Amino acid sequence: MTTSELFAVGEGDPAVCCQPVRREALDEAGADALARALKVIADPARLRLISLVAAHDDAEACVCDLTEPLNLSQPTVSHHLRILVEAGILTRDKRGTWAYYRLVPGALDSLAKALLAVF
Amino acid sequence: MTTSELFAVGEGDPAVCCQPVRREALDEAGADALARALKVIADPARLRLISLVAAHDDAEACVCDLTEPLNLSQPTVSHHLRILVEAGILTRDKRGTWAYYRLVPGALDSLAKALLAVF
């Protein structure tokens, strides 16, 4: 599941001019999807990976740039990067020996938007 | 830790007029704090609790209102509510036999804001 699938969560129907004051509560499927998306970023290592990639020149970084500052083993970093890619937050671009990671534009924004739509 | 403590995470220094293009990456302590806050809401049961409280009349709800729609046992619901209160997302107001829960205004907003400050 990617974060873009969360766009529709909790959005009001534009065809209705006056929505009721009390919205319906999040249904089970929506809560499950949003929880899965939040679990992806609810990890200090993955938050730092996102931050490191965003802070890097050209907004892309290879694994070798990310392993040392996180003080984690290379397989662990690779594991976290895989989870972030599968969630649609990062993209992997393998050029030759190196793998470069980039932020997916709007991914975290849509996640924050989905979060604020809960209430 | 409450969500309000996250307000300062990643905010730019207003005394500096021209910030560098690349911000510094999230430090270990900041990543840990944000991850802990996100873990609180990265659970389908707790997301539905937040949504149910927000959707309820008067924006408050007692445990008996919340146990049945979640299809979880009463101790489990009480456990989740405790976690949400300790994180500063809900408040508990015990009046007589019943305990009423309310959303803390701005709690989720500040969390979403802290998330968007990561990158």
Add this chain to the structure above:
DNA sequence: ACTCAATATCGACACTGATCGATCCACCTC
């Protein structure tokens, strides 16, 4: 006081997930 109802706490169990060492794979260079 006794009873009952609403909620919180406790102890235990099962499952998920973060981490690492070892290994495998792809590509580059000689």
Add this chain to the structure above:
DNA sequence: GAGGTGGATCGATCAGTGTCGATATTGAGT
């Protein structure tokens, strides 16, 4: 093609946590 390097995958381990039944606690009503 042989060796080396960057990165991914695998298997195991261990900590964390969601869940429940049982029990304790607190307040209302008789």
